[in-house]
Amino acid sequence: MKVIIVGGGWAGSGAAIAARNAGAEVTVLERTDMLLGTGLVGGIMRNNGRFTATEEMIALGGNEIFETIDANCRHKNIEFPGHKHASLYDIALIEPAIRNLLVSKGIEVRLQARMKDVEMDGEKITAVILDDDEKITGDVFIDATGSAGPMGNCGKYGNGCAMCVLRCPSYGGRVSLVGKAGVPEKQGKKADGTIGAMSGSCKLFKESLSKEIVDMLNNTGVAVIPLPEELRKGEGALAKKACQQYALKEFNENIILLDTGHAKLMTPYYPLEQLHQVPGFENARYEDPYAGGKGNSMRYMALAPRDDALKVKGLDNVFCGGEKAGLLVGHTEAIVTGTLAGHNAVRYALGQELLVLPETLTVGDAISYVRQVMDTEEGMTKKYTFSGSVYFNRMQEQGLYTTDIATIKDKVDKTGLTGVFSKKLA
């Protein structure tokens, strides 16, 4: 039983571990030279409802990936405006830690292996074709290619290629497995109806900031620096962001930095000449994207139709996870959906009933809720995350948000699914 995962971001990595634990031979194909995709420049975990989702996944047996993240955090249990009990992983250490985890489990990780096409038999994918024409066959396929870029989309819907960590000019742009198999995909929209959403943070070299700011970041993980009135972007700019959980007025009135190794600037882009006018930022310089003064990557460009087991509609042996599975934003969200997709790929190969996570758990409720709202026009203009905005409000209204680990374990136990993602099915 061979599961082929296209895309080695957080969703592909989560899917790989779950499929391997369930008993499959697993290959991850990643087009760049590193795993984790947009997660290479992320870092925020466990903020608000992500804490609940993380602990639910740990109780469900999806613990290995979250334990590895927890072990590579620079800061734990910190607060910043609108966000409680967050952890920040170290963006320099996390990729090797996850790659080593995958390899140690016997997962084949193929880097610089970009899928460019598929071979089909009816509604089944039988093989994927790489850029160098190598053909890789498998029994079940998972699309974890994300929704970012490629460059043409960043040019058409954003401010041009900002030279982000995805490095499309060097490795070739994102290619969607589901799209290549002929299934029409959807595009997310902004509140004004235009296509896509701009990534919501940049990284600054810490060395380019004042000692005072760097000390604050190193000691507390957070720096909140008030912006003079004339340098504020206005709340309209916040509406363009993919991560709407940070579209709060505090993010307009202040520069908010988080310490993920570099200084994570919580804004999609900010002209350098203006940034240089803020005390402490006189020498500021962007680390990611290189043109962070002008723009950022565009995302939510290709979303697959799927059911709540994460099986792609219109295809027989294909599952999806991460941003490909809908308008869910974030590493935790990608790991949750990736893990379920990986587990169900093995159930499918064995002819077993597919697992749908119950709606008494926030991880099950989110997967089902996002599928439903994506059928409405208004729903397509929003983004959903455990950590804020629409879906965190829903978590609180439905009584799904708690930070009490014993309560979470008990809730998972009542579903009869404790440890399900760590059990071998074959």
Ligand SMILES: Cc1cc2nc3c(=O)[nH]c(=O)nc-3n(C[C@H](O)[C@H](O)[C@H](O)COP(=O)(O)OP(=O)(O)OC[C@H]3O[C@@H](n4cnc5c(N)ncnc54)[C@H](O)[C@@H]3O)c2cc1C
């Ligand atoms: C700048 C930035 C900062 C962020 N910060 C945070 C944060 O702090 N916390 C948080 O929770 N979320 C954050 N996010 C959001 C989060 O990173 C994503 O929502 C999530 O990680 C998406 O994971 P994914 O695996 O679905 O997609 P991606 O991360 O896009 O991964 C997809 C992978 O597939 C590969 N790929 C694409 N096509 C092919 C192909 N044809 N063949 C082989 N490989 C292919 C890509 O190279 C990539 O590695 C941030 C996003 C950005 C852009």
